[in-house]
Amino acid sequence: MKAIICDSYGPPSNLRYGDLPTPSIRPDEILVEVHACSVNFPDTLIIQGLYQVKPELPFSPGSDIAGTIKALGADVKGFKVGDEVVGFAPYGGFAEEAVLPAKACFPKPPGMDMTQAAAFLLAYGTSYHALNDRAKLKEGETLLVLGAAGGVGLTAVELGKKMGAKVIAAASTDEKLAICREYGADEVINYTKEDLKTRTKELTGGKGVDVIYDPVGGDYTEAALRAIAWEGRYLVVGFAAxxxxxxxxxxxxxxxxxxxGVFWGAFAQKSPGKNIQATMELIQWFFEGSLKPRIHATYPLPLAAKALEALLNREVKGKVVITMK
Structure with a gap:
């Protein structure tokens, strides 16, 4: 099968397009013909050897997968060959075929195309777990989202509004903030032009924000923390900076x-029942029109390295998806 291959840890330019053998499956796994796989920040870390998971070389990155079942492990129930599914794996998605754990695999909603499906699970799953399970965000509270136009940031803006919060979106350009407004942000902060702490305090009448969603890290973390309200909750989601x-x-x-701390992948593995319930709720909201994944761009499989570079260069507003067909 064709795949994007990481032979040695390094930048996206080290990756090559080539052939890998079709992966074998364990009894509790599913082999999927991949139609689309979204690009996420952990993909840029795993190819550099900087992620929590360090696969044996060579391997293919890519976690958020949508496709069609080709084979089932002996213990898998509730699926059949030919079913269209969406799922999550630690790696292996930038390939024509990939393995998904059965407990991290879901029927693809029939009204969701493959590109949307690949962009849905990790981003919305992360943000819902963060806001609902970890922060326990309440209606009427204020939520500050850093990196708000990124793949997970934009879903946090959407879900924050869906859950009844006042949402303040912070990003690095006015163009990105305009998109955040489209997705429900009540207020916006351009933190390259405005002091993040001062402006956040102004927008909350001096109180500070109840919840901060931070997938960025870097220089803005301390400034944001200094603008948190009494008994606020600071969500550590990632370090895109x-x-x-x-x-x-x-x-x-x-x-x-x-x-x-927010680690949706570990939550999905350790609490599969809760994750399935949350995923079903998110899918229902998609059908109701409350959630709309924003696809910034699609790239064919041979150009997956370019998609990773776009993510690292902070050019992406929403999600980037690799397509196989």
Whole structure:
């Protein structure tokens, strides 16, 4: 099968388009003919050897998969060959065929095309787990989303509004913030032009924000934390800025706040029942028209490295998807 192959850890330019053998499956796994696979920030880390998961070389990156079942493990129930599915795997999605754990595989909603389906599960799953399970966001609270025009950030804006919060979107350009407005943001902050802490305080009447959703890290983390409300919740989602910030621990003390880690992939594996319930709710909201994945661009499989570079260069507004067909 054709695949994007990582032979040695490094930047996207190290990847090659070539052949890998069709992967074998265990009894609790499903072999999928991949139609589309979205690009996520962990993909840029795993190819550099910087992610929690370090596959044996060579391997193919890619986690968020939509496609058609080709084969079933002996213990898999509830699916059949030919079913259209969407699912999540640690890696292997930038290929014509990939393996999905059965517990991380779902029927593809018939009203959702393959590109949308590939862009849906990880981004919305992460944000819903963060806001609902970890922060327990309440109606009427304020939510600040950093990197708000990115793949997960935009879903946090959408879901925050769906859950009844006042949403403040922070991003690096006015063009990105205009998209955040389209997706429901009540207020916006361009943190390349405005002081993040000062403007957040102004927009909340000096109170600060109840919940901060941070998939970026880097230089804006401490400024955002200084603008959190008493008993606020700071969600650590990722480090798209490229460096992990060091937090002065007197700030959580003075703010009476919580710093909360968000790792949706581990949650999906450790609590599959809860994850299935949440995924079904998200799919229902999609059908109701409440959620609309934003596809920034699609790339054919041979150009997957270009998609990863676009993500690293912060050119992406929404999701980028690799298509096989």
């Amino acid at each position: 490229g460096n992990i910030p060091k937090i002065p621990l007197n700030l959580p003390l003075l703010k009476g706040c919580q710093i909360i």
